[in-house]
């Protein structure tokens with residue numbers, strides 16, 4: 001073999017390695033690498049033991065799916081022996097076909113909590129959420145409990161709305177210190193796999209308060225009272241793609257445990273600390 005052939009072989013090996021490390025499902029670029037032995041979920045079809053769309057979703061001729069009810073919660077659950085969703089990159093492509101109301105048409109990607117119901121005082125309903133609303137603002141919110149524990153918008157940016165066209169959204173969250181949480185929201189504006197970080201925010205204890213306090217809600221790790229300005233630095237059993245007041249198509253949904261920030265091994269499993277959110 002000539003030197004040239006050897007170089008070409010090495011180059012192609014290098015390219016293969018790079019391609020593996022920078023793309024996730026369907027060739028979509030990943031922002032952060034997958035955590036070692038990390039958990040990963042990719043949407044393939046509605047009958048999936050981890051997936052609960054909580055409504056009928058209908059396959060379209062292009063292979064994507066469309067919701068049938070404008071209030072949509074596409075949930076990815078955790079079973080007893082699975083690690084909960086903490087340091088994650090949520091990815092999806094969305095095409096909004098119509099608004100069904102003006103109350104709060106929006107797409108929301110979130111994790112770090114359980115069921116968002118009033119059961120158990122709403123204590124399982126924590127979350128870190130990335131929003132893309134209509135008329136086109138991007139922002140985050142932290143939810144310390146459901147429903148009164150929302151913060152105001154964090155890192156609000158007017159981006160402009162995209163309707164009747166595919167757009168990619170990625171919500172990323174990870175810990176940068178034991179109780180500090182970084183949030184990043186990326187948009188692939190033209191659905192060309194060209195991801196741009198549009199907003200970011202780093203939360204630390206004491207920085208932002210939820211609107212109301214609820215003393216009965218405990219921190220799922222320390223079991224002590226959850227402060228009104230606490231960070232949501234722990235994992236939760238449910239990651240979700242949410243929509244309100246819109247009929248939309250979606251495809252390429254993926255949730256991946258990533259190595260970013262502290263990149264420590266997450267020990268929380270199943271529904272520990274989230275008693276009302278267990279998934280059988």
Ligand SMILES: *[C@@H]1O[C@H](CO)[C@@H](O)[C@H](O)[C@H]1NC(C)=O
Nearest residue numbers: 188189190191192194195196
């Ligand atoms: C999207 O497409 C428009 C029109 O072709 C182009 O000007 C713009 O740079 C593209 N933006 C991104 C983020 O790919």
